[in-house]
Amino acid sequence: MTRRLLGIAAFLVALGGAVWAGTIVRDQLEGPGPVETVRIATTAYARGDCEGLRAVSARPKAVECSAVRDVQRAYRDEGLKPAEFTFDLATQDGSTAMVRISYVSGGQPLSELVPVEKDGGDWRISEVSR
Known part of the structure; x- marks a missing residue:
């Protein structure tokens, strides 16, 4: 169970990072x-x-x-x-x-x-x- 929770937490952190990076890239492209x-x-x-x-x-x-x-x-x-x-x-x-x-x-x-x-x-x- 702990391993699964750690996997979910890692996924959520990675997803948050991807959204953050996408926002920065979009802002740079859009001006x-x-x-x-x-x-x-x-x-x-x-x-x-x-x-x-x-x-x-x-x-x-x-x-x-x-x-x-x-x-x-x-x-x-x-x-x-x-x-x-x-x-x-x-x-x-x-x-x-x-x-x-x-x-x-x-x-x-x-x-x-x-x-x-x-x-x-x-x-x-x-x-x-x-």
């Missing part, structure tokens, strides 16, 4: 999820990286580089650092999601919701600041 996509976009804004923002935007031609620089300037003026922000998945329904960005500005806790959509196999920012 970043909605939360990581918003984190990438926020970092691009903070760096003034117009091309970086376009790379994760559903409508890259709508991204105006002057607007990205304006947001970068606002981050700097307000002392906002995306590395200190928290990002979490607020909602997800199939190929659309909302990601909440939470941060502190002027001593006040604030949050914003960012819409993202799945385009092919990649998550993209649906709307960008203008």
Whole structure:
């Protein structure tokens, strides 16, 4: 009986490892999820990286580089650092999601919701600041 229980336990551990490894491989093949996509976009804004923002935007031609620089300037003026922000998945329904960005500005806790959509196999920012 003990040998059988050990066999079942070993099987369950192996199965868990296979599921975990499959999830990692799938995530690598599919690219970043909605939360990581918003984190990438926020970092691009903070760096003034117009091309970086376009790379994760559903409508890259709508991204105006002057607007990205304006947001970068606002981050700097307000002392906002995306590395200190928290990002979490607020909602997800199939190929659309909302990601909440939470941060502190002027001593006040604030949050914003960012819409993202799945385009092919990649998550993209649906709307960008203008």
